[in-house]
Amino acid sequence: MPPLCYPFDDQFRERQCTNQEVSSANASMVWENYVCEVSESGICTTVGRVTPEIYSQLAAAANESYALEHYAPLLLSLQNCNFVRDAFTGITTNYCPPLKHYLYIINVGLGLISVGVLLCLVLWILYANRPQRGEVFVMLSLKEKIKSRFNKNHQSTNLAVPNAGSEV
Incomplete structure (x- = not known):
């Protein structure tokens, strides 16, 4: 039964899978050929290396590995908002250059609101701690x-x- 290919080496650089390894994209289809029929006691009665229960766990792990491999870059770009920056950079440079100025004004306004809320919080704490x-x-x-x-x-x-x- 071929092992699952890990797409990175020990230094976390991408590597090519060998011929003996199976990629996470088609691992469940390849491993399906190695499933045996099981008796009531849980022992394989036909040719095969894994029971259907173990196969379902292996297929689930391979599917999760495939999902992480293909969707992790998108999720990481959501984490640090690169896609938003890229979208606004493309819009401001290609389609609407004055938008950059207005976005700057909005950012300044949001910064002033943040400072105002922080100041209100500090004053409230000072007011709440004085004797009534x-x-x-x-x-x-x-x-x-x-x-x-x-x-x-x-x-x-x-x-x-x-x-x-x-x-x-």
């Missing part, structure tokens, strides 16, 4: 209560000392 009116009044009333109690305790100790001194 109710909290300020509570703090003032607590200070007054502490002062009044301290003054009462201080006055009562001052009053007690002269009386004690006069008795002696």
